[in-house]
Every structure is written in structure tokens, then in C-alpha cells.
Amino acid sequence: MRNILNDFTNLFYPRLCMVCENPLIEGEQHICLYCLCDLPRTNYHIYKGNPARALLAGFEKVNEVTAYLYFRKDGMVQKLVHSFKYYGNKSLAEYLGRIAAIELKEYGFYASVETIIPMPLHPKREKKRGYNQSECIANGIASIYGCGIDRTSLNRITETVSQTRKSVYERHVNVENIFNLTNPEKLFGKHVLLVDDVMTTGASTSACIKMLSEVPEIKISIFSISIARGY
Numbered sequence: 001m002r003n004i005l006n007d008f009t010n011l012f013y014p015r016l017c018m019v020c021e022n023p024l025i026e027g028e029q030h031i032c033l034y035c036l037c038d039l040p041r042t043n044y045h046i047y048k049g050n051p052a053r054a055l056l057a058g059f060e061k062v063n064e065v066t067a068y069l070y071f072r073k074d075g076m077v078q079k080l081v082h083s084f085k086y087y088g089n090k091s092l093a094e095y096l097g098r099i100a101a102i103e104l105k106e107y108g109f110y111a112s113v114e115t116i117i118p119m120p121l122h123p124k125r126e127k128k129r130g131y132n133q134s135e136c137i138a139n140g141i142a143s144i145y146g147c148g149i150d151r152t153s154l155n156r157i158t159e160t161v162s163q164t165r166k167s168v169y170e171r172h173v174n175v176e177n178i179f180n181l182t183n184p185e186k187l188f189g190k191h192v193l194l195v196d197d198v199m200t201t202g203a204s205t206s207a208c209i210k211m212l213s214e215v216p217e218i219k220i221s222i223f224s225i226s227i228a229r230g231y
Contacts (some may be wrong), residue, residue, distance in 0.1 A: 018092065019076045030092050031080075032042060036099075039068040040077060042227065045109045050226055055202035061213045062220050063191065064109055066198050067227035068100040077226050081197055090136045093197070095227055097140025104142055110221055112191050116142055117148045117212075119196040119204065120179070122159040137225055138195045154189055154194075154208060155180055179211045187212070191219040199224040 015024040021037035031039075044050035046067040069077045084093035104110060108208040118134035126132050138149050158178035181187075194208055205222060212220055 006140050008170045011158050018080055018089075022158055030089075035076070036170055038076075040072075040075070040104075040155065042067055042070055045104055045107055052199060052202075052222070052224065056206060056209065056222065057197065059102055059206070059209050059213065059220070061218055062209060064090075066104070067221040067224040068096070068103075070224045071198055071226035071228045081226060082106070084136065084195060085133045090131055090133070093133050093225075094140040094143075097137035097195070098143055099140075100104035100223075100225065101141040101144035104223075108189040110145065110223070112219075113145060113147055113221055114190045115187070115192045116145075116147050117154050117160065117192050117208075118149065118151065118155040119208065121153055122156045124159055133197050134195050135199060141195060141223065147193070149161065150186070150192070153182055153184065154211065155182060159215065176207065179207055181214065184215045187215045187218055190215075191221065193221045196222075196224045197226065199227040 013029075015023065017024055017031050017032040019026075019038075020030055020032060023030055024030075027214070037221075041054075042050070044052055044062075050066065052067045056065055058064050071077045071081065080092065080096065083089040084096075116138045116172045118132055119140040135149070136150065142146070142149050156178055157180050160230055184226075192212065194205065194212070196205060199205060205224075209220055209222075212218060
């Protein structure tokens with residue numbers, strides 16, 4: 001009965017690929033197989049000293065760093081990110097986190113991670129949006145790695161204006177002292193994975209790392225679904 005209802009629904013409201021907008025076939029989720037294969041993967045996890053890692057040079061407690069896809073203005077990845085970041089497509093964010101984790105796990109990346117921390121939003125922004133997109137990505141990663149998600153230890157205490165039109169220096173100044181830690185003892189000696197949606201200059205990530213680095217014997221790894229070209 002359920003299959004009949006699904007067929008009837010798909011007849012009038014077909015599920016479309018988020019990228020090319022062609023109908024999805026059975027087994028495909030959000031993105032058709034052709035577009036999935038065509039996603040602009042960075043493959044940063046294959047080599048050390050990658051551009052994402054270079055953005056965070058100087059942090060001694062940072063372990064593994066990667067970004068999964070290249071983000072380009074008006075490109076397919078921007079379309080995907082905007083869908084889950086601004087238009088409520090939480091399941092897409094979780095799906096992307098899941099497929100990225102499957103690929104990374106095959107290479108042994110993040111093998112010793114114990115806890116996943118989503119990049120926090122300010123409570124006002126999260127309430128307005130209704131969710132934290134980085135937490136949705138983290139849910140997908142956690143489903144593959146079997147890690148717990150820590151939603152409370154790292155908090156954004158200052159609401160900042162958009163970083164989009166700011167210079168690299170202004171971005172770093174804009175995020176100074178906007179995070180704090182609650183019950184840092186929970187993270188003592190742990191390997192944590194900080195998860196974000198888009199990495200540009202690494203300003204917000206750096207601010208989080210500085211805060212997390214106050215925890216004794218912590219090890220920090222970084223994952224972003226995408227990284228802007230040119231950084």
C-alpha cells in the first residue's frame with residue numbers, strides 16, 4: 001500500500017535532483033548518481049598540508065583537517081549549501097555529512113575521534129532558523145562513525161554581523177571572544193571533531209580552536225562540508 005502511495009505521489013510531485021533537477025530514481029536521495037559523482041570533491045584527506053589545514057597553521061592541538069567539497073559562487077555546492085542553510089533542507093545536510101563520512105572513514109580519517117561538536121549558532125539565530133545546519137551535518141557524520149554529539153560545551157555568546165563582505169583581517173576581529181566553554185572538564189583528554197558548513201578564511205574555526213585549546217590534553221580535528229575557492 002505504501003509503495004502505491006509513493007508511486008502516486010511521485011507521479012504528480014516527482015522527487016528531483018537538487019543539482020540538475022532531473023527526477024530521482026529509486027535508491028537516490030537528494031542528488032542523482034550522475035551529479036553525486038560530479039561533485040567537486042577536494043580530496044584534501046589524501047595529503048597533509050592541504051589548504052584547509054594551512055588556514056589553521058600554528059594550532060598545536062589541531063590534528064586532522066579537511067573540507068569535503070569546493071564552494072564556488074553560483075556553483076552546484078552553493079546551491080546545496082543554501083538549500084540546507086537557508087531553506088530548511090535539514091535532511092540534505094545530514095545526507096552530505098553521511099556520504100562524506102563514508103568516504104573519509106575508508107581512508108582512516110578521524111579514526112580516533114570520540115566526540116563531535118557542531119559549530120554553534122547564536123541562540124537568537126538558531127531560534128529564528130529553527131535548527132543549526134552544522135548539527136545536521138554532524139548527525140550524518142555521527143551515524144557513520146558512531147560518535148556522540150556534544151551540543152552544549154561550546155557556545156556562541158555574541159551575535160555577529162555577516163562575514164560575507166569583510167576582509168580576512170576584519171573576519172578574524174569580528175569573531176574574537178564570541179565563544180565560550182561550559183563544563184570544559186567533559187572534554188578533558190578527548191579527541192573532538194569540530195564540524196562546519198563552509199570554510200572561507202577559517203576565522204570562526206580559529207576562534208573555536210582557541211577556546212577548545214584551553215582544555216587540557218584535548219585533541220581537535222576539523223571538518224567542513226565545503227571550502228571557498230581561493231583560500
